[in-house]
Structures are given as C-alpha cells and as structure tokens.
Amino acid sequence: MLQIRRRILTARHLVRYRSFPSTFNTAVETAEKLVHPPTTTFQDPFSIVSHEMSNLAKSIANLIGSGHPILNRVSSYYFEAEGKNVRPLIVLLLSQAISYIPIEQRNRIEIDFQDVTNQYHFKGTPGNKETVAGKSVDDSISPLSILHGINPKVILDPLSKPMDKLPVKDQRILPKQRRLAEIVEMIHTASLLHDDVIDLSDSRRGRPSGNIAFTNKMAVLAGDFLLGRASVAIARLRNPEVIELLSTTIANLVEGEFMQLKNTVISQDDTITNDGERKNIPQPTGKVPTKQHEYSINQVDHITNVDAAFEYYLHKTYLKTASLMSKSSRAAAVLSGCQDEIIDQCYEFGRNLGLCFQIVDDMLDYTSSDSTIGKPSQADLKLGLATAPILFAWKEEPKLGELIGRKFNQPGDIEIARRAVEKYNGLEKTRLMAQDYCHRALGNLRCLPESDARSALELLTNSVLTRSK
Template structure:
C-alpha cells in the first residue's frame, strides 16, 4: 500500500518485525484455535495503530529511539484490535473482512468467539509483562470500553432518535478509545510528564473519532471490493451512523426503511441512493475534519520535529480515505 510504503519509511523495519511477532503471539496449543487466531493477521491490514505508536515513541524520546516496550505495546494494541474485529464480525454477521472470509465463516461462530477471547487473554498477559501498572490500567480500560460500546450499539439498533452526540459517544467506545489510550500509554512508556501524556490521549481520541466517521461514510459510498467487506453493513445491522443521521434531517422518508429494518431486498440500496442525494455525507465529512483539526492543533502547537510532521500526514491520510 502506498500509504504505508511512503508515509512510514522510517519505521518499515519495525512494522516488518511486528508482523512476524504477531504470528508468534497468536500461537495456541490447539491447532484449530491457532489457525483461527492468526486468520485475520494473514492480510496484514493497514497497521495504522502500531505505526502511530512507533512515531509517537520517536517524538517523545530524547534519542528518537523506539524502545522494546514501545514495540511490545504496538503488538498488544494490534492484537486487541484484531480480537475486537473477530467479535464484531460475529455480532454483525459479516461474511468478509479485508477481502477474506471472516473467522466465523471459515470455522464457526463458537471458534470465532473463542479465538477473539484467546487474543484478548494473550494481550492481557503481554500487557502485564510490561511491568508498568499505570500502562496496564490505561490499556485494560480499552477492553471494558469495547464491551460498553457494543452494548450501547446493540441497544440503539434501528433507533431513529439517536443524536450525533450519542453517535460520537458510541464511536469513542468502539474505536477511538484504543487509539487514545495507546497514544497515552506510548508517552507514559517514554516517561513524559502527565500533561504530555494527556495531550497524546486527546490527539488519539480525535484521530480515532475521525477515523470512525470516515469508515462510516465509506460503508455507504464505497464498493465491496474496495471496502473488503459488504457495503451498507451498518444499515443492514441497524447501526445508524453520521451520514444517515444527517440525511434524516433532509429526507425523513428514509425512516420508512429503518422502521421496517430494511426487510425488503432493495431497501438498503434505495436508502443509500437517498442518502447520496442529501448533504449527509458532506456533513459527516465536515464532522470528521473538525476532529482532525483538533488533533492537528494539539500536535502543531506543542511538538516540533521531523516525526511530528508524519503525525500530521497521518491525519491528512485519514481524511483522504474518503476521496
């Protein structure tokens, strides 16, 4: 991918080693569990989260060196992310992910849930072995937040009264918390002052929210071959996202499809066509840009070095995924 090749040239070696280590960390005694656990690691993904950790590590250390504990944190973060995807795919009954059949499709639902649980357990074990209680507290909260986010999403499925504020809060629990907490934990491992740790937490939070909003736009605007999973999945599962919430203000006729839970074959396609005729997608993109600007402001106003520039480029990349 051009993104990782050009933007992250300075950490290519660390990303390559991370990919090797993830395979080792997914090892389980039972061959089926091992096969299921490493299934999602096959395609690699974008590795955005570990890449951000590596860059922040360089920004926050005097010698610009990524230390072993930073590398381990990056691996833990990616394992937690992958475990959450396995569970998400079961909950959403998603057939494909990153262009591959999902774990529960290849094996079965029980194996997928157990594999996700196994990866969460592995991440906790490696996290404990960092021997840094404060970092353990910060990252452990992520797993609690994931569960909170899933419950909130489940309780608001097909709920047409959901507000943008509700949506942002849910997006924090489901996506932004991992990026925010891992950014803060990176600064903690670099032994930076508390105010610096909190700055990186806010940077990660706003970056994560923007990432989720753009993801939700792409669910409506992109084709399945580009997404790596079926488009319109959010609508199908009753997960009302920013583009749809904004579109409802202009086109309340979409309510009919939501209230019927898209029961007819072409309902999702019809709803997407209506959304595209509104300002919903543009308003959602504007909302993502607001969060990107907040993230950029934190970095620009307080940190200046070559690697800081890469953090700004990451923000730009997240917005350009929309185009």
C-alpha cells in the same frame, strides 16, 4: 509533483472549513511543508518505523504461542492478510516523536530504557531481594508451571508458551512501547474476529472472514484467546497506569458493541431480536444493585432527538474505535515519562484521529465497493445501523426516524434511506465532520517537537481523511 499539488489542494480545502484559529495555523503549516518540505529521509509513515512494522506479525505470533495447531491457525489468520495496521503505527510513530522532547523534561516517572522495573521482590516469586519481579515484559511473575499448566511428564507442548524475548533496535522507541504496539494490534484483531461473527460478515481484508473460513465458535474462541494473551502482555508492562488504560479499552470495545446492538436513544423498548425471534429483556431481580444509565430521551422536539442520536453515535464510535487509539497513545506518552499536558494532548490526538477514522469508515460504507475496502460495503443500512450520513438526512426529514427505529427492516427502507442521504448531502456533511476531527488531531500534534516522526504522524492524519479503503 502531481501528488504534491493534490495534497496542497487538500490542505487548502481543509483551511476553508476551519472552525477555530489553531486549526487554520495547522492547515497552513501542513501546506507549507508540502510545498517546501524539510530535509527528511522518509517517503511514507511506515518507513520511519519500517523494522518494527515489518516484524509486527512475527512478534505477535510469538506472543500468541498456543500449542494447539487449530487455535494457532485461527488466532493468526487475520495477521496473515495485509491490513492497515494504523493502530500500532500510531503508537510507534508517537513514541518516536515524543523521544525528541528533552529527557530532562520527561521525568514524570523513571523511564525504563532497559526494560527492567525497579520493584521490590514479591513474596512467592523466584529470586532474591535484588531480583526484579519478572525483570522484563517477557518474564513471568508466577512460575511457568503455574501459568501454563506444564506437566513435566506430558509429551505435548504447553498450550500457552512463554513469550519470546523482545528485540531492541531503535533506541528512540522503548522496548515497552514496542510491545505496546503489538498488544494494541492483538486487541484490535480480537475485536475483528468477534465483530465478524456479530455482523454475519463473509469477508475481511479481501478474503473469507474468520467465521466463514473456520466457524463462528472457533472465531469467537480465537478472539477470546487473543484478548487473554494480550492481557498477559499488558500485565508484564509492569506499569499500573498503562495496565488500567489498556484494560479499559477492552471493556470499551464491548460497551460500544452493545450500544450498536441496542440503540436506546432511537429504540426505547425492552425487546431484543435473536435470529429473527423477538423477545423481552429479562428484568433485574435487584440482587445485583447495578446502576442504570439513562440513554433515552422522551417527549422532546425533533432537533433535540436528532442531537441526542448524534451524541449517542459519537460516544459509541469512541468506545468501538477511538478508545483504543486514544488510550494507547496516552499509554505511549506515559511510558515516555512525559508531563501531564503532553500526555493529555497525546490522548486527545488519538481520540480525534480515532473519531475521524471511524466517521470516514462510515462514509466509505456508502461510497466504496467490496473489493476496494476488503469487506462488505453498504453493510451498515443492511445491519440496521444509523451512522452519520443517515442521521444528517434524518435531521432534514423527520419521517426517516420511523425507518431508523425499525432498523430499515421493511422492503424499500434501505433504498429510501440511500436516496435521502443523497438528497440532503449526508455524505458531504459527514466528510466535514470528519474533517473537523482531523483538524483537531493535527492541532494536538503541535505540542511535540519538529521531527520526521511528527511529520509522518501529520501525513498519516491527513491520509485518514482522504483514504478510499
């Protein structure tokens, strides 16, 4: 009962900062459900898709399928620890919530209930004219001897084994949506392996990070391998629109990381730092006519500069975190055969939830201990990263721009920045920003019919805002 009262107070708190009418209605609806909850059988979001979530790591292990024991060990290392698994949970819950839309309204594409696509026979692939190209998400288009380099005379297992068959349990979640959830977690985990090398992290999920437990080289290669196997699984979904969405998320992760490594709004010189050595960025020769995007603002007033920094920060946050959530949510809707307006709302839900998630993460970096969040706390300032709390403080105290520009690399910079965040209520302002995106995400869900799955998504969305790790 105490938990329910706390949730009601949280919902009322959300109402107080509502910025548009639909958010007010969403918050009121959420509070009403907490006071008079509908008849439901779930206690937490995981219970709705408990079978899929409990078998997630095992299913992913089957997808990895390397014959090299050390590569297998490094690739599966992060899946062994207890993670949040928010991304696959979103895909599975959203897929189930969408299934309550009447089937006659989900006719944008022919829904693949049996995991079989009606494609013409590709020349060079096994089978006759009636054979589907690979038939399912587990079967290959090209011969296995080509894909996996199998030598009939070799005594060892092939390095990349064929994928196991996909189990079918919940008929409301399509087989391809279940595979989509696994792919999303593989892409996310690959990014963690890479991020921990880039950020020089020493812990992840309460134990040594991959780069510490193994080596930097092995962690990078394992991340690459996960992306490679995820790409194979993406191709076998046999839906060009979904392939395009998920492939773009991989590129977005890299773009976001580069935006974080070199903030061209705050630091506009053509130098980079590598292991303490400062060097100039090589100038283009012109042989490759790449388009140069403008991410810098010159000779403008302080407020415009801060606004540009916030815009850069939110775009970077979208690419690094929200892109995978939003595009996988859209992909789940596409596979369900939804109409465009539902697909767009699912995308916006993932985008708003992803931005809320990362903004809360940036806030927790200032407030939580290492043991609470399972990774190094207070790391952003040490890495020279300007996230929302310090940007809000900079807006009030212009001289902080010098510290941000030099990435807090001078003695005393970090402590000055932390005091400024406290003085100008940077954390509270950051919380309100996250709250606004939480409201928007809840509003996006209202396009879906009432169901336990939708209620679970609403509970999950609110929990992202109030989480402590």
